[in-house]
Amino acid sequence: MAGKNTQRGDHLSVAGPGQGFGYYTPDKHWASRLAPYAPEWAGYAAVWPVTWGLHEWLATDPGVAPWASAGMSLLGVGLTAVTWQCARARAAMTRKFATATSGITAAWMTTGTIAGPTETPLLELWALGGAGVAVSWSIYKALRRGGDGEPGEGLFEQVQLAGVKQTGSQVEPNRVTSQLQLPPGQMEVSDVQKASGRIAGWLGLGKGAVRVNEDPDNSSQATMTIVPQDVLKHPTAWPGPSAPGGSITDPLVVGVYEDTEPVQIYLPGDKDTGRNATHYAVIGMNGSGKTHGAKESWTEILTRRDVGLVLMDPSKGEQSVGFLGDTPYTVITGDKQCKKAVKRLPQLITERASQLGEWGYDQWVPEAYSEHGLPYLVIWIEEAPRVLSDAKTMTRLAQEARSAGMSLVFSLQKPSFRNMPTDVRSQLGGTWCFGVADLDDAAFVLSEDTIESGARPDRWKNRRPGCHYVEGPGISEERYTTPARTHLHSDAQLRAAVDECADIRPAMHPIDARYLDLTAPATDNPTMVAGNEGIEPTEDFESLDDIDPDEAADFDDDLVPLPDDEDVDTDVDDDQPVPEQVPALDFPGGRPPREEAVAMLRERITQLATEGRTEISVKDFPDPEETYGRGRSWISGELAKLDGTLLQRVGTDGRAALYRPRATGTDAGAQHAA
Numbered sequence: 088m089a090g091k092n093t094q095r096g097d098h099l100s101v102a103g104p105g106q107g108f109g110y111y112t113p114d115k116h117w118a119s120r121l122a123p124y125a126p127e128w129a130g131y132a133a134v135w136p137v138t139w140g141l142h143e144w145l146a147t148d149p150g151v152a153p154w155a156s157a158g159m160s161l162l163g164v165g166l167t168a169v170t171w172q173c174a175r176a177r178a179a180m181t182r183k184f185a186t187a188t189s190g191i192t193a194a195w196m197t198t199g200t201i202a203g204p205t206e207t208p209l210l211e212l213w214a215l216g217g218a219g220v221a222v223s224w225s226i227y228k229a230l231r232r233g234g235d236g237e238p239g240e241g242l243f244e245q246v247q248l249a250g251v252k253q254t255g256s257q258v259e260p261n262r263v264t265s266q267l268q269l270p271p272g273q274m275e276v277s278d279v280q281k282a283s284g285r286i287a288g289w290l291g292l293g294k295g296a297v298r299v300n301e302d303p304d305n306s307s308q309a310t311m312t313i314v315p316q317d318v319l320k321h322p323t324a325w326p327g328p329s330a331p332g333g334s335i336t337d338p339l340v341v342g343v344y345e346d347t348e349p350v351q352i353y354l355p356g357d358k359d360t361g362r363n364a365t366h367y368a369v370i371g372m373n374g375s376g377k378t379h380g381a382k383e384s385w386t387e388i389l390t391r392r393d394v395g396l397v398l399m400d401p402s403k404g405e406q407s408v409g410f411l412g413d414t415p416y417t418v419i420t421g422d423k424q425c426k427k428a429v430k431r432l433p434q435l436i437t438e439r440a441s442q443l444g445e446w447g448y449d450q451w452v453p454e455a456y457s458e459h460g461l462p463y464l465v466i467w468i469e470e471a472p473r474v475l476s477d478a479k480t481m482t483r484l485a486q487e488a489r490s491a492g493m494s495l496v497f498s499l500q501k502p503s504f505r506n507m508p509t510d511v512r513s514q515l516g517g518t519w520c521f522g523v524a525d526l527d528d529a530a531f532v533l534s535e536d537t538i539e540s541g542a543r544p545d546r547w548k549n550r551r552p553g554c555h556y557v558e559g560p561g562i563s564e565e566r567y568t569t570p571a572r573t574h575l576h577s578d579a580q581l582r583a584a585v586d587e588c589a590d591i592r593p594a595m596h597p598i599d600a601r602y603l604d605l606t607a608p609a610t611d612n613p614t615m616v617a618g619n620e621g622i623e624p625t626e627d628f629e630s631l632d633d634i635d636p637d638e639a640a641d642f643d644d645d646l647v648p649l650p651d652d653e654d655v656d657t658d659v660d661d662d663q664p665v666p667e668q669v670p671a672l673d674f675p676g677g678r679p680p681r682e683e684a685v686a687m688l689r690e691r692i693t694q695l696a697t698e699g700r701t702e703i704s705v706k707d708f709p710d711p712e713e714t715y716g717r718g719r720s721w722i723s724g725e726l727a728k729l730d731g732t733l734l735q736r737v738g739t740d741g742r743a744a745l746y747r748p749r750a751t752g753t754d755a756g757a758q759h760a761a
């Protein structure tokens with residue numbers, strides 16, 4: 088076959104000798120390029136108005152509607168069967184895809200005729216689902232016919248990958264998966280991966296719509312996945328905790344993949360499946376959705392029966408954990424407190440590991456809790472480089488914590504060799520990567536294969552908060568390259584779920600309480616109390632108010648190396664026996680019920696407003712344990728709840744949220760105004 092250009096610039100194919108009369112086919116004109124793909128798009132466009140017409144015609148008369156419904160259902164089944172029958176001569180994939188398309192279209196048209204095509208979710212299903220089916224058809228055709236460019240030149244030739252053959256494909260709405268065979272010895276899968284942007288461009292799709300994964304058993308074979316529509320554009324609503332009352336051995340569900348499958352993260356190990364316990368690094372630029380995702384994870388953890396959670400947040404603790412209100416949890420805020428707590432971790436690890444060993448376990452298993460009361464422990468450290476400032480600390484913690492039934496989660500905005508040495512990185516089995524400014528940031532934590540296969544978290548930056556990739560034990564490697572997004576939720580929803588599981592959560596084990604030197608959290612749940620009874624409180628454990636910000640900053644600059652075990656200043660008398668019983672919270676006369684505590688808090692706000700205070704923060708409620716029977720975080724959560732009614736949030740003082748009393752109704756503001 089030969090070709091030539093016409094005066095109008097169109098490329099015409101000429102039938103060669105022996106092919107009968109020569110004729111011209113305008114194969115480069117845009118209309119002829121698009122013509123093969125017109126049927127699916129015309130069908131897509133026609134389905135809606137036809138259904139609307141049918142609805143107006145048949146469904147508005149109550150006498151006709153039931154007959155129309157039955158008739159259309161039968162017609163749909165019949166057409167689907169006819170499609171299956173007529174397509175028997177076609178390739179198996181074409182036959183299945185055509186039949187599925189007929190079935191889906193008939194079902195939608197029948198429902199649309201009865202209910203009306205403008206109804207939700209029928210309209211959305213047509214708009215997104217229908218377009219997805221049409222795009223999938225177009226891609227499938229493009230791949231099968233090998234493109235519509237120069238005769239004999241297919242997609243792969245056009246993107247400079249001559250020799251790559253498609254050996255099979257699978258088509259689903261909004262996803263085409265093709266198996267590729269590379270010319271052995273001439274090309275590597277990385278060459279195809281590098282061309283994924285060109286393939287996307289050739290198909291008229293966005294960057295990242297094409298991913299290429301190498302076959303681990305045969306480096307001359309690969310799987311190419313094309314996802315035409317970005318379904319993560321809109322977040323999915325949070326469905327609630329995935330396993331309330333379940334075990335931490337059940338996965339934490341923290342979002343959905345682009346094919347709507349749940350994102351599942353595993354923390355403890357499982358000998359049966361050969362999965363190791365793991366730590367995670369959470370990275371993402373500011374505003375990429377790390378805290379939002381963290382809250383979802385914390386809620387998952389706090390709704391399980393055999394896991395404890397310790398949150399360390401050197402800067403915005405009040406802000407990020409305020410939603411937990413007075414629910415039982417343990418949070419350590421402030422630079423200095425977090426650093427102190429981190430110093431205690433090595434001894435905690437040693438103690439937990441030797442206790443597990445005494446019980447005959449070489450790692451944490453659910454029986455450690457069900458038979459001995461030692462829950463799994465997750466230590467979640469926000470802005471980790473601020474408190475884990477030296478490599479030795481991080482490496483040792485990461486190396487040893489897993490065998491002690493602990494998972495560490497280090498959250499940070501930008502990893503670098505300085506704040507996350509390679510040794511540490513190699514100890515973190517899991518990575519949760521949100522949008523980043525630069526692909527190099529992601530490459531620091533995501534595996535090379537994931538990046539090469541087309542993962543592009545730098546495309547999201549912080550414009551698509553919550554979108555992420557996740558790698559970790561228990562997650563299928565194919566999923567590493569599949570984009571996902573955390574759910575859309577509000578603090579109130581999470582809070583309600585956490586509250587509902589108040590009686591399910593485990594008591595903090597005395598070992599954890601002792602070695603972290605945790606004060607007893609205020610709680611309605613008598614089982615969730617830090618076991619400090621019988622242990623002298625540390626003398627130098629400062630409250631947040633006692634920290635001089637300048638001192639904290641100095642501390643931050645003066646990075647303290649990890650002391651050796653014998654130097655660890657736990658401020659705990661090691662001879663002191665660990666209490667067997669979890670003590671009850673000591674509040675003389677019983678602490679006030681919640682309503683009463685809230686009333687007292689409101690009264691205090693009124694008093695402050697009457698005194699002429701224009702700014703109020705959590706610091707204006709000294710000794711909250713004694714006064715309200717609840718901790719600072721409870722105060723913080725209650726103040727946040729009054730935002731918009733009694734109070735108006737005006738910013739932060741760098742640590743805590745600041746509020747102005749509002750002049751409304753009978754509230755404090757009104758009194759102040761008076």
Ligand SMILES: Nc1ncnc2c1ncn2[C@@H]1O[C@H](COP(=O)(O)OP(=O)(O)OP(=O)(O)O)[C@@H](O)[C@H]1O
Nearest residue numbers: 322372373374375376377378379552553573574575
């Ligand atoms: N999946 C999601 N769907 C919708 N909105 C989201 C999602 N994830 C996060 N957001 C929103 O994006 C904004 C930024 O999220 P977030 O505060 O969690 O980011 P961050 O990475 O923690 O930022 P920083 O590092 O500055 O603290 C918030 O308003 C949050 O509600």
